[in-house]
Amino acid sequence: MNAILERRSIRKYTGEKVSDALVEDLLRAAMAAPSGGNEQPWEFIVVRDKGIREKITEIHPYSQMLPGADLAIIVCGDVSREKYKGLWVQDCAAATENILITAQEKGLGAVWLGVYPEKDRMDGLEKLLGLPNGVYPFSIVSVGYPAEHKEPADRFDKARIHYNKW
Secondary structure (H helix, E strand, O other): OHHHHHOOEOOOEOOOOOOHHHHHHHHHHHHOOOOHHHOOOEEEEEEOOHHHHHHHHHHOOOOOOHHHOOEEEEEEEEHHHOOOOOOHHHHHHHHHHHHHHHHHHOOOEEEEEEOOOOHHHHHHHHHHHOOOOOEEEEEEEEEEOEOOOOOOOOOOOHHHOOOOOO
């Protein structure tokens, strides 16, 4: 619960290198996410190349933190693996959230940058990263050691809970 409740969007990083072992932990957590019909439609691109991360800032208007991060993880959905049309989006969202929670638990900072369904962002990333047909970029997760601290935000709101009916 602590990693979930304390997780915040971190956009400033120290520049310290994130080990390959930690990156594998993040991806292992992502692939442990639930998915409709167990289709597991996800693919992941780990971008350590700063030049590519800088080019992403020209495609995604809210990605200016990427050059300062150690890496980005692009979460993609492969629709050829779909068992239930459209569920790849939910599956990739669950995988993205697992990356964020695991980053928090491992002492890393991360932020979710939405790509899907913004066509200009999707098209730009597809071209930049050479994605094959039927593989769509869903999100970008910027990852690094945090150079900022944000207090946990209590977002619990009983007024949004309904039992049995609205």
